[in-house]
Amino acid sequence: MVVPHIKVCYQGIPGAYSQIAIDKYFKRKALAYSKKEFKDLFKSVLEKKSDYAMVPIVNSIIGPIKKNVKLMAKYSLPIKGKVSLYINHCLLVVPAKGVNPSKRLKELRKVYSHPAALAQCYKFFKTHPWLKPIKANDTAGSAKKLAISKDKNTSVIASSKAAKLYKLQIIKKNLAGKNNYTHFLVISRK
Numbered sequence: 315m316v317v318p319h320i321k322v323c324y325q326g327i328p329g330a331y332s333q334i335a336i337d338k339y340f341k342r343k344a345l346a347y348s349k350k351e352f353k354d355l356f357k358s359v360l361e362k363k364s365d366y367a368m369v370p371i372v373n374s375i376i377g378p379i380k381k382n383v384k385l386m387a388k389y390s391l392p393i394k395g396k397v398s399l400y401i402n403h404c405l406l407v408v409p410a411k412g413v414n415p416s417k418r419l420k421e422l423r424k425v426y427s428h429p430a431a432l433a434q435c436y437k438f439f440k441t442h443p444w445l446k447p448i449k450a451n452d453t454a455g456s457a458k459k460l461a462i463s464k465d466k467n468t469s470v471i472a473s474s475k476a477a478k479l480y481k482l483q484i485i486k487k488n489l490a491g492k493n494n495y496t497h498f499l500v501i502s503r504k
Contacts, residue, residue, distance in 0.1 A: 329454035329476030406482040415485040427471035
C-alpha cells in the first residue's frame, strides 16, 4: 500500500464537507488533517505543517463565507486550485429500530449544526417549525456529539459520510434542495 505524502488540512472533524472536498480534489491521494478553526488552516500552511488547505469560500444559497474571504485577504496565500462540491445536507438521528422516519421527525425538537448549514436549510425549517435550529462549531462535530449523547429527541444536519462514521440514521436528505453547492479553494505556500 502506498502512503500519500501530500498533507492537506481542513476545518472540522472526519465527515466534514471539507474533508469530502479533499477526497474529490486529490482523488484520495492525500492525508487529511483536521483543524478546529478556519484561521488554523492558514497558519498550518504558513508554518509548513500542511502542504495545502481546503477552504470553503462561497455557497450557492448563502453566498460568500465572509470569515474565509477575510482570511484569504489577510494571509494572501496562493490558490493552487478549486473544487465545487454538491452539499447534500442530511437530518441525522440516533438509530431506533422499527420506528417510521416520518413519525421520528415529528418527535424531534432540536437540530444542531454549523451556522452555514442551518442557514442553507432555511426552507426546511420553515416547513418544520417545531424544530429549533441550534448553532454548533461544525456539521461532523455535531454528528459525533449526538452519537456520544444518544439523545433521541435531538438531531443534527451533516453529511451522509458523517452518518456512516458515527453510526447515525439518516431520516431525511437534501434538506437545502438540489442546488446547494459550495466552492472550495485549495491554498498553498507556493
